[in-house]
Amino acid sequence: DAMVIQNPRYQVTQFGKPVTLSCSQTLNHNVMYWYQQKSSQAPKLLFHYYDKDFNNEADTPDNFQSRRPNTSFCFLDIRSPGLGDAAMYLCATSSGTYEQYFGPGTRLTVT
Amino acid sequence: DQQVKQNSPSLSVQEGRISILNCDYTNSMFDYFLWYKKYPAEGPTFLISISSIKDKNEDGRFTVFLNKSAKHLSLHIVPSQPGDSAVYFCAATPQGAQKLVFGQGTRLTINP
Numbered sequence: 001d002a003m004v005i006q007n008p009r010y011q012v013t014q015f016g017k018p019v020t021l022s023c024s025q026t027l028n029h030n031v032m033y034w035y036q037q038k039s040s041q042a043p044k045l046l047f048h049y050y051d052k053d054f055n056n057e058a059d060t061p062d063n064f065q066s067r068r069p070n071t072s073f074c075f076l077d078i079r080s081p082g083l084g085d086a087a088m089y090l091c092a093t094s095s096g097t098y099e100q101y102f103g104p105g106t107r108l109t110v111t
Numbered sequence: 112d113q114q115v116k117q118n119s120p121s122l123s124v125q126e127g128r129i130s131i132l133n134c135d136y137t138n139s140m141f142d143y144f145l146w147y148k149k150y151p152a153e154g155p156t157f158l159i160s161i162s163s164i165k166d167k168n169e170d171g172r173f174t175v176f177l178n179k180s181a182k183h184l185s186l187h188i189v190p191s192q193p194g195d196s197a198v199y200f201c202a203a204t205p206q207g208a209q210k211l212v213f214g215q216g217t218r219l220t221i222n223p
Contacts, residue, residue, distance in 0.1 A: 004154070031209055040120065042213040043155070043200070050209060090154055098143040098204045100211060102154030 003027070004103035006091050012109045013081050021076040021106045023091030032074040033100065034066060035090040043090055049074060050096075078108075086110045114138045115203050117214035125222050130188040132217050134201030137182065141203040144177060145211070146186045149198045158199075159186070191221045 005024045013019040023032065030051050035043040047056045049068045063085070065077040078085055088107050092100040116135045124130045132146075142163055147155035161168040161175045161184070168175050174187045188195055201214040 006154075009152075033210070035213075040215065042115070042215045043211075044213075045210050048209060055209070092154075094209070096209070098145065098160065098211075099157050102147075102156070104152065104154045 004091060004093055004101055006089075006103035006106050008106060009104060010107050010109070012111060013078075014111055015083065016080045019078050019081055019108070021078075021089050021091075021108070023074045023076070023103055024072050025091075025093045025101075025103075026072070027093055027095075027101060028071065029093035029095045029101070030071070031094045031096055032068060033092040033094075034064075034074070034076050035092065037088045037090060037105075038086075046076070081108070081110045083110050115201055115212050115214040117199075117201055117217050119217050120215070121218040121220070123220045123222060124191050126193060127190045130186075130191045130195065130219055130221070132186040132188075132199050132201075132219065134184045134186075134214055135182060136184075136203055138203075138205070138212075139179075139182070140206045141212075142206050143204045144175070144184050145202045145204075146173075146175060147200040147202060147213075149200065149216070155200055188219075193221050193223060195219060196221045 007022045033048040034046045037043040046060045067075045088105045090105045091103045094100045145160040146158040148158045149155040177184045198216045200216045202211040
């Protein structure tokens with residue numbers, strides 16, 4: 001089945017220790033997104049790639065970076081995680097239409 | 112400023128009755144409105160959408176209504192089934208933008 005895969009599902013990191021979250025897709029979609037969702041809040045878009053073109057949201061902190069080495073993979077790097085970065089991180093893909101397909105998410109805990 | 116709002120954090124409905132989930136928006140420059148459904152430990156899955164030029168879209172038990180003058184949309188589920196218990200997110204796509212703006216979600220519980 002074509003899908004969006006996120007690894008790991010649960011990630012624990014220490015305050016200030018860099019962490020990388022991974023997303024892969026078998027849908028061959030050209031757009032990939034990263035969302036942050038804190039408890040009981042709306043998922044918030046951090047950035048997205050349209051092919052290799054990176055699009056950062058204006059209010060995404062510099063602490064958050066992303067890489068997309070190829071069509072299938074996209075990474076979210078948090079350079080110096082703070083306690084406020086604990087959240088669910090959702091990866092999504094689309095073929096350029098309005099419909100997006102989501103992975104199961106990675107729950108990040110910062111200790 | 113939150114552009115898409117779901118003011119009811121939770122809703123409880125009896126099995127077989129109608130579930131109505133509501134969503135309000137503040138920006139008239141949205142192209143499409145979508146509803147996503149999310150089970151625990153899973154990502155949101157697309158449920159149904161409506162173009163901003165329409166006022167109703169129906170798919171089986173699910174119907175979405177759009178009231179542009181009130182900047183309001185609603186999702187009707189009838190009849191409600193236990194498997195419908197989930198968190199429902201309303202989302203919208205800004206014109207010309209490749210992204211979704213989400214509401215906070217409403218947790219729907221269907222009681223037997």
